């Protein structure tokens with residue numbers, strides 16, 4: 001295909017699909033709970049896709065031999081991920097028989113469809129900030145290698161990690177998790193939104209201000225219907241939940 005000079009590479013790379021599911025539901029670590037699937041498994045990702053979530057969230061660490069893997073904790077079934085090789089981690093299996101997913105395999109599975117976005121959380125390293133920046137660069141490199149840019153939203157509790165992602169990939173979509181930075185600052189730093197614990201939003205004028213600034217509001221991890229209702233009434237953009245089916249039921253009742 002011949003590209004014209006006017007179609008910038010960035011626009012090509014980040015072309016947005018029109019097929020994303022238009023709802024607020026982000027499945028936290030995939031949709032695992034209702035079906036008894038392991039969190040952060042490819043099965044849980046596929047279930048989030050099957051039930052029509054807007055996004056499936058997952059957590060990323062790096063092994064001692066620099067393989068990016070998907071797991072919530074810094075330990076995988078008792079093995080410290082950063083101090084273990086990928087081969088060592090493959091000695092253990094998730095309850096459904098999957099090995100710890102590599103980020104490569106997870107993204108490839110997610111890229112088979114264009115309805116559910118892949119919400120990639122970069123977990124800070126135990127080895128400190130230097131390692132965090134290496135990890136951030138590795139993750140962006142993998143997303144680039146797979147041409148997964150249109151699917152991926154980046155989130156992290158580490159501000160430096162997200163700033164590093166932005167420095168390498170200015171078009172990347174970012175939301176910060178820790179709840180201690182103002183919307184004005186997020187906007188100034190080129191972030192796309194806040195992804196804070198829902199209790200943070202109960203104080204102050206977050207929703208109106210985000211709308212005025214053109215930022216999105218995502219809330220984690222919301223499992224109680226009363227909290228979900230409050231957020232929906234405030235026209236939240238996204239709700240990250242362990243109970244995506246329950247959230248869909250609430251939305252469909254409205």
Ligand code: MG
Pocket residue numbers: 057058059121
């Ligand atoms: Mg997470």
